[in-house]
Amino acid sequence: MVNSTQYTSAALKAELNSKGWRMTPQRETILKVFQELPAGNHLNAEELHARLETSSGISLSTVYRTLKLMARMGILRELELAEGHKHYELNQPYPHHHHHLVCVKCYRTIEFKSNPILTIGSKAATERGFKLLDCQLTIHAVCPECQRSIVPL
Amino acid sequence: MVNSTQYTSAALKAELNSKGWRMTPQRETILKVFQELPAGNHLNAEELHARLETSSGISLSTVYRTLKLMARMGILRELELAEGHKHYELNQPYPHHHHHLVCVKCYRTIEFKSNPILTIGSKAATERGFKLLDCQLTIHAVCPECQRSIVPL
DNA sequence: TTAAGTGCAAAAACTTTGCATATTT
DNA sequence: AAATATGCAAAGTTTTTGCACTTAA
Numbered sequence: 001m002v003n004s005t006q007y008t009s010a011a012l013k014a015e016l017n018s019k020g021w022r023m024t025p026q027r028e029t030i031l032k033v034f035q036e037l038p039a040g041n042h043l044n045a046e047e048l049h050a051r052l053e054t055s056s057g058i059s060l061s062t063v064y065r066t067l068k069l070m071a072r073m074g075i076l077r078e079l080e081l082a083e084g085h086k087h088y089e090l091n092q093p094y095p096h097h098h099h100h101l102v103c104v105k106c107y108r109t110i111e112f113k114s115n116p117i118l119t120i121g122s123k124a125a126t127e128r129g130f131k132l133l134d135c136q137l138t139i140h141a142v143c144p145e146c147q148r149s150i151v152p153l
Numbered sequence: 154m155v156n157s158t159q160y161t162s163a164a165l166k167a168e169l170n171s172k173g174w175r176m177t178p179q180r181e182t183i184l185k186v187f188q189e190l191p192a193g194n195h196l197n198a199e200e201l202h203a204r205l206e207t208s209s210g211i212s213l214s215t216v217y218r219t220l221k222l223m224a225r226m227g228i229l230r231e232l233e234l235a236e237g238h239k240h241y242e243l244n245q246p247y248p249h250h251h252h253h254l255v256c257v258k259c260y261r262t263i264e265f266k267s268n269p270i271l272t273i274g275s276k277a278a279t280e281r282g283f284k285l286l287d288c289q290l291t292i293h294a295v296c297p298e299c300q301r302s303i304v305p306l
Numbered sequence: 307t308t309a310a311g312t313g314c315a316a317a318a319a320c321t322t323t324g325c326a327t328a329t330t331t
Numbered sequence: 332a333a334a335t336a337t338g339c340a341a342a343g344t345t346t347t348t349g350c351a352c353t354t355a356a
Contacts, residue, residue: 017331020334020335021335021336022329022330022331022334022335022336023330024329024330024335024336024337025329026336026337027336044320045320045321046319046320057338058337058338059337059338059339060321060338060339061321061322061323061337061338061339061340062336062337062338064320064321064322065322065336065337068321071257071293072257072258074293078233078293080231080233080239085319085320085321086233086320099277101277101278101281101283103283104224104225104286105225110281112277114273114277116269116273117270117273117290120267120269120270120290121290121292124252124254124265124267124292125254125292125294128254128263128297129296129297129300130254130256130292130294130295130296130297131294131295131300132292132294133257133293133294133295134292134293134294135290135291135292135293136290136291137270137273137274137288137289137290137291138288138289138290138291139274139277139278139283139285139287139288140224140227140231140285140286140287140288141278141283141284141285141286141287142283142284142286143282143283144281144282144283147284170356173309173310174310174311175309175310175311175354175355175356176355176356177310177311177312177354177355179311179312180311197345198345198346199344199345210313211312211313212312212313212314213313213314213346214312214313214314214315214346214347214348215311215312215313217345217346217347218311218312218347221346238344238345238346239345
């Protein structure tokens with residue numbers, strides 16, 4: 001378990017309460033799933049729901065509501081890597097913060113880090129008075145394998 | 154009309170043909186719509202279809218198919234700025250290439266440029282053998298106005 | 307000619323919402 | 332006690348697909 005200490009459920013509760021929202025077992029469980037997710041993994045709503053269903057019976061509605069809430073709070077990052085559905089991962093601070101290189105054909109995804117980008121992104125936001133939540137470079141490209149294949153689309 | 158000379162329909166035809174695909178009036182028309190779109194504008198499938206419907210009667214299916222095709226060819230950029238639907242814009246080279254700063258609450262979007270990011274992105278792709286199609290930094294943040302409002306979500 | 311592209315309508319996939327009930331604060 | 336959150340089922344959006352017909356190469 002690599003990332004489990006980043007963001008405690010107490011911190012989540014505090015942040016929720018400061019805005020008049022509430023901590024619930026569902027939200028705590030969902031946070032935990034993301035914290036225990038191995039680096040480089042992402043989940044969409046359906047996948048998260050599948051993991052939760054067995055143990056806790058959290059509904060799909062709540063999954064969607066929680067993902068949106070946490071993304072807007074800056075706790076989760078919304079990734080648009082593959083077709084059709086958003087994926088989510090923990091929004092981690094500096095040493096773990098990373099970007100994505102995605103093959104538009106096979107959707108293979110590679111993570112990479114870059115401090116300069118983080119710096120440029122923060123500056124772009126703050127100098128316009130925006131409060132930064134997330135800063136992600138997404139590179140769309142064709143991977144070496146797919147460059148060779150003549151497969152269409 | 155600022156960008157009309159960037160990418161001719163002849164160039165599109167050549168690129169399509171090189172892969173066994175075909176130029177069609179629909180594809181030509183859609184390219185033209187994007188070329189004539191004022192800087193800073195984006196269209197989703199529905200909006201593009203609405204513009205086409207009046208004159209040319211291009212179907213929604215074709216709109217979706219064409220957007221996906223052109224995005225994967227690197228001609229269009231797929232943007233994930235607001236809720237629920239993708240937006241598209243021309244994927245423009247260097248002097249026009251830009252990134253997006255988006256308010257997660259009101260979805261106000263600001264474009265900004267950065268050469269260093271383009272450089273870092275190209276390098277990240279090519280040093281892994283990927284052929285670069287697009288490189289976009291998306292910054293999620295809260296705009297000054299929305300920081301003041303206590304409106305939830 | 308013949309393989310790719312289009313339009314249509316139907317289906318699929320994804321996400322949101324209304325409402326009664328349960329829970330935090 | 333009051334207001335937020337949840338679960339369920341239903342509805343809403345967005346996107347894809349099958350198929351017969353058309354058209355570019």
